[in-house]
Amino acid sequence: MDKRMKIKISLIIVATLALLLVNAAVFAYYPVAVTVTGVQPVVFIAGDNAGEPDLGDGNTIVVTLGANGASASITVHPTYQTTYYKDVLRLQNQDSEKSYYVAIRVNDPAELEGASTATLRIYDSTGKFIDAVDLTTTGTTDWIAVLNAEDYLRFDLKFYIEEGTSLPSSETIGFEVIYSSQNVESAP
Amino acid sequence: MASKIRDKTITVVFSLAPLIFLLLFIIPTYASVYVYTPILASLNPIAPPVWFSDPGEDQVTVVLGANRTSASVTIKALTTNLELTFNSDFYMGPDGWYFVPGTYLTNAYWLPSYQEASGVVEIYGTIPGFRADAAALLQNVTIPSTSLTSLTEKIIYYYPPRLFSGCLILGGLYDWETGSWAFRDAISCNENVWSEAIFNIDPSAVEPGKTYGLIAGVMLYNNFILPQTYYVYYDKVELVAQTLNPAYSGNWLLCYSNGGNYRGKLIIKDSSFSGKINATIWLVSFEGSESSHIVITNSQIVIDETSEILFTRPPSGYSSLYLKIDTSVEPGSSGFLSLKFKFETGGVEAEYPLTLFIHDPEKSKEETVNVKFHRKIPVCKVRLENLLLGLGEVVEN
Numbered sequence A: 001m002d003k004r005m006k007i008k009i010s011l012i013i014v015a016t017l018a019l020l021l022v023n024a025a026v027f028a029y030y031p032v033a034v035t036v037t038g039v040q041p042v043v044f045i046a047g048d049n050a051g052e053p054d055l056g057d058g059n060t061i062v063v064t065l066g067a068n069g070a071s072a073s074i075t076v077h078p079t080y081q082t083t084y085y086k087d088v089l090r091l092q093n094q095d096s097e098k099s100y101y102v103a104i105r106v107n108d109p110a111e112l113e114g115a116s117t118a119t120l121r122i123y124d125s126t127g128k129f130i131d132a133v134d135l136t137t138t139g140t141t142d143w144i145a146v147l148n149a150e151d152y153l154r155f156d157l158k159f160y161i162e163e164g165t166s167l168p169s170s171e172t173i174g175f176e177v178i179y180s181s182q183n184v185e186s187a188p
Numbered sequence B: 001m002a003s004k005i006r007d008k009t010i011t012v013v014f015s016l017a018p019l020i021f022l023l024l025f026i027i028p029t030y031a032s033v034y035v036y037t038p039i040l041a042s043l044n045p046i047a048p049p050v051w052f053s054d055p056g057e058d059q060v061t062v063v064l065g066a067n068r069t070s071a072s073v074t075i076k077a078l079t080t081n082l083e084l085t086f087n088s089d090f091y092m093g094p095d096g097w098y099f100v101p102g103t104y105l106t107n108a109y110w111l112p113s114y115q116e117a118s119g120v121v122e123i124y125g126t127i128p129g130f131r132a133d134a135a136a137l138l139q140n141v142t143i144p145s146t147s148l149t150s151l152t153e154k155i156i157y158y159y160p161p162r163l164f165s166g167c168l169i170l171g172g173l174y175d176w177e178t179g180s181w182a183f184r185d186a187i188s189c190n191e192n193v194w195s196e197a198i199f200n201i202d203p204s205a206v207e208p209g210k211t212y213g214l215i216a217g218v219m220l221y222n223n224f225i226l227p228q229t230y231y232v233y234y235d236k237v238e239l240v241a242q243t244l245n246p247a248y249s250g251n252w253l254l255c256y257s258n259g260g261n262y263r264g265k266l267i268i269k270d271s272s273f274s275g276k277i278n279a280t281i282w283l284v285s286f287e288g289s290e291s292s293h294i295v296i297t298n299s300q301i302v303i304d305e306t307s308e309i310l311f312t313r314p315p316s317g318y319s320s321l322y323l324k325i326d327t328s329v330e331p332g333s334s335g336f337l338s339l340k341f342k343f344e345t346g347g348v349e350a351e352y353p354l355t356l357f358i359h360d361p362e363k364s365k366e367e368t369v370n371v372k373f374h375r376k377i378p379v380c381k382v383r384l385e386n387l388l389l390g391l392g393e394v395v396e397n
Helices: A003-025 B002-030
Strands: A042-046 A062-065 A072-076 A081-093 A100-108 A117-124 A129-134 A145-147 A152-161 A171-180 B034-043 B050-053 B060-064 B071-076 B098-100 B107-114 B117-127 B131-142 B148-158 B165-175 B180-188 B195-201 B211-222 B228-243 B247-257 B262-274 B277-285 B294-297 B300-303 B309-311 B321-329 B334-345 B348-359
Touching (some): A042 A062, B050 B060, B117 B131, B117 B211, B180 B195, B247 B348, B321 B348
Parallel strands (some): B071 B348
Antiparallel strands (some): A042 A081, A081 A152, B050 B247, B060 B071, B098 B131, B107 B117, B117 B228, B262 B309
């Protein structure tokens, strides 16, 4: 590399650094009109077993969707040992082209005695098992599922309540379904 | 020349560096859009809507879990005094027994006591003058799947007599498959005293492993001109077998539901055997419907689950489901089964764990027969569930 070349490269590096550093100190104001168009490509819909009889005389599996299907609440009545609720809720992709990556974040975990467990089990629309999420600890999963265009994910709930422990009168579990068009970064 | 090309390449690469930096780190970040959709799950746990209970059989030891949603059961396979009837003494109620009414003898109740006997079944009705009628108690019993050396039906009854009347105590085994009697006989009643009617049945009259309807009936003749009301009381009805090989046939666990409509089944999860064991395991609902059988032949599991069976809250004094087994073992053999009882309704299914240990205690010199303890007797009377069965042949006897 001759001397002239070295000088050229040095000038490019200096110019780049100058751009990165100096530009930060320069303020240019261009008007931008932001048009917000609400879209809701992914919604909750009730699973096949929503509203079906639950354990205990007169009990049902209650699934209530938010006004726009952007939230859901589920009420179930498990008992001792293993209780499994299949297909109580679905996550439906209404977009005809785009796929989305899905993660689960547990904010308010179940507080159960002994070796009791609460698990969210996720299946694709063909019935293939995708992943299980522990609902007794806080945390955010990786992007565990891909929700293809016009496809859905099935959410099941599984509880194990250890015999001999006392049954809570009521227990609330709060968690979120996070979806994004990318899977490079974790959800903030 | 070559150095010029190289220099130009280096210039281009370094010129593109900022652009590559922007593409790699800044532009993708702009596409990171996240949508958060909340779900709230409310658990309202309930006391078990389905639970297990000890059948109280002499050959069966049951250890229930703290909430009766699990059980560990041990069955002693014996060769002598195999009581094939469930709840033969009516101590706690009429569970397992059905009433086959006649034309006039249309009532049957379980009573806590009568004439110093604890837990009895009363059959009564008014028979017009110069008429006769028959009624019976019935329970389905499964003959052990091994050769029998004897088979005896014993009925302890009490008959308060009426004027110009006749009374016969009826014993029998009804073959549901052929719709005929495998055995039937009648013995004249003793009056005003608890008495035993013993029927010795030829073992060749029955098929090992087959289920028969055991009948404990009464035939009453009113030879008086006026109608008379008759009462007959049963304190015990049992069918006892002696076998060549150690065996057990009957209930090994009971299951109750406090409401709802459920479908239940048994599934073997794990097993281990020592020696040779044959067994069939199945479920019978209160209504009498049966699941298909789990089959174990020569310590090999041939069929590892039953079919589903419907069950619900039973009438007072009865169980929702009877978990049954017919097993015979080679002397000294034993087997351990780990099972799950799976039941479902609507969109939910639940699983309760069970373990079942079958062994031949005679070989290991254990106690062969438990002494049945006396249980607290509820002070109410319970109506027996009717089962309409043509007893025409008995009436014409």
